[in-house]
Amino acid sequence: MKNRVEIVDVAPRDGLQNEKAPFSTEQKLELINGLIDAGIRRMEVASFVHPKRVPQMADAEDVIAGLPDRADVTYIGLTLNMRGYQRAIATRDGGRRGLDEVGCVIVASETFSQKNQGQTIEEGISVASEIISAAHSDGLRGQATISAACGCPFEGEVDPRLVIDIAKQVADLNPHEIAIADTIGVGTPKQVFELFSALRRALPDMPLRGHFHNTRNTGIANAWAAYMAGARILDSSVGGLGGCPFAPAATGNIGTEDLLYMLERSGIETGVSLEKIIDVSKSLEPILGRPTPAMVSKAGGFPAPAQETTCVA
Amino acid sequence: MKNRVEIVDVAPRDGLQNEKAPFSTEQKLELINGLIDAGIRRMEVASFVHPKRVPQMADAEDVIAGLPDRADVTYIGLTLNMRGYQRAIATRDGGRRGLDEVGCVIVASETFSQKNQGQTIEEGISVASEIISAAHSDGLRGQATISAACGCPFEGEVDPRLVIDIAKQVADLNPHEIAIADTIGVGTPKQVFELFSALRRALPDMPLRGHFHNTRNTGIANAWAAYMAGARILDSSVGGLGGCPFAPAATGNIGTEDLLYMLERSGIETGVSLEKIIDVSKSLEPILGRPTPAMVSKAGGFPAPAQETTCVA
DSSP states (O other): OTTBOEEEEOIIIIIHHTOOSOOOHHHHHHHHHHHHHHTOOEEEEEEEOOTTTOGGGTTHHHHHHTSOOOTTOEEEEEESSHHHHHHHHHTTGGGOOOOSEEEEEEESOHHHHHHHHSSOHHHHHHHHHHHHHHHHHTTOEEEEEEESTTOBTTTBSOOHHHHHHHHHHHHTTOOSOEEEEETTSOOOHHHHHHHHHHHHHHSTTSOEEEEEBOTTSOHHHHHHHHHHTTOOEEEEBGGGOOOOTTSTTSOOBOBHHHHHHHHHHTTOBOSOOHHHHHHHHHHHHHHHTSOOSOSHHHHOSSSOOOOTTOOOO | OTTBOEEEEOIIIIIHHTOOSOOOHHHHHHHHHHHHHHTOOEEEEEEEOOTTTOGGGTTHHHHHHTSOOOTTOEEEEEESSHHHHHHHHHTTGGGOOOOSEEEEEEESOHHHHHHHHSSOHHHHHHHHHHHHHHHHHTTOEEEEEEESTTOBTTTBSOOHHHHHHHHHHHHTTOOSOEEEEETTSOOOHHHHHHHHHHHHHHSTTSOEEEEEBOTTSOHHHHHHHHHHTTOOEEEEBGGGOOOOTTSTTSOOBOBHHHHHHHHHHTTOBOSOOHHHHHHHHHHHHHHHTSOOSOSHHHHOSSSOOOOTTOOOO
16 A cells, blocks of 8 residues: 555646636536546545635536445535535535535635635634534544645745644644645745655654645646655646636646656556546547646657657757 | 756757747847856757758757857757767867867667667767767767666667666766756656666766656656756756657756756755746747746746735635
């Protein structure tokens, strides 16, 4: 089990949330079914946020109602407050399948937390505590993500001691795992290795999950650094879907096919088929009206396709 | 000096060689001047190949004749055979500045070497020996690149023992350095770390240079892995210019701005200005008629630009 990574595909949530192209509920369910068919066994399927703020998530309940009832797949919904949690838990009303897990977010920057969530970090931890406790009472898994962990758009550097301090407090809530998110894609492999190593030492028994954006082309390097420091759960988004509106040319999450390529060639098992993920990635392009940012779906896997014209140097 | 990396910008050669957009000699010299102004002190400026094979390099002699006569900059020309070498050394005729260094290439795959160069690996080493000896006699620096070192488009896996064996033979020629090239962009950080570590052990005093393509989004991770294994010379191409014709959607060399961003944020000195490299990168887009593949020139450096709309998770 040492050389195994659980890939959490976040395309249906983080990948789509800022996407301008309108994805219908049916198209989202096709995406989710494609991911399951490719071997993905855990994914973020929706977030419960105000539809005016994130229109792409307005049909969260409909998507969840249409999820295939697979016992071997874990569906996560993101909830930023108890109002969101109430919507998440309601997906199970009347004995319906609904969600298996809720995620909540603590921002590791006072300014970012206040500007985006209207709450202090302390309040963020308190909300996370409420959500995870409620989830446990309701028989759901609860996980916590510490976001902006590699840098903040307002404050710049984020002190790793702050991240570790938050993680320790979050660990007391007994979450399924703690995810560390480089929300704005500024992290570097040295930084990520040091941060995850410190977390590993501080919380030796807590499963760590890494969430990286490829905004500055460091995403895959950061994922590898997190793996090297002990993370065995990594987020990615098929096609590299996603991205923040503030940097239109920048990609979002690291691409599932790119992560998978690196892990497979490194002898790490994931249970996910690269070929099928590439098919899912390609199926998104007509909806998006543009190529996805991930690379392996264009370049192909290994061995590379041979051509006489290949340049030698 | 421990935390210092020499960035060799290969945009004028590897970046341009497969580029369809016609760059005039003047535009190439503008690019080279921009790189020098940004702090690049060593670069590949041309290759001496048949103009029918690589039309973009047809004006190699004109480019070299127009190079600024800077004592602090090392200009490298790539020579694949003695015919190429004769052209390289002729750039210094009549007391002209010309090139400072020639590079030669040994392909670490029998099939690739035969198909592309029409010679065996053994013959490749012999040609490299001839070129480096001639360079030394003529008062030029000579370096050798072992290409396809992370995988071959014809044979698939390349045995690292073959790369090390070639490197040992090449080391006897007393080159300025040995470069290890992932020519087709299939390498992974685990593989690169192991290969460079083995080379470091086999040739403890030989400077190692890493040349990575971002074809499958592993380029920056590979550059970091090479650094971690002791390489202190890394190639990149401003804008991430380059790419092989066999994979049209795939980018070429890792982008100088992306490499620089990672190194700078890791506390590693390069002497190169990120801001100025981004300017050079942006100046290429009107000539190319498309955005360059590098990411930091779009997303910006660190701290990231703040926007209220930034998504928290």
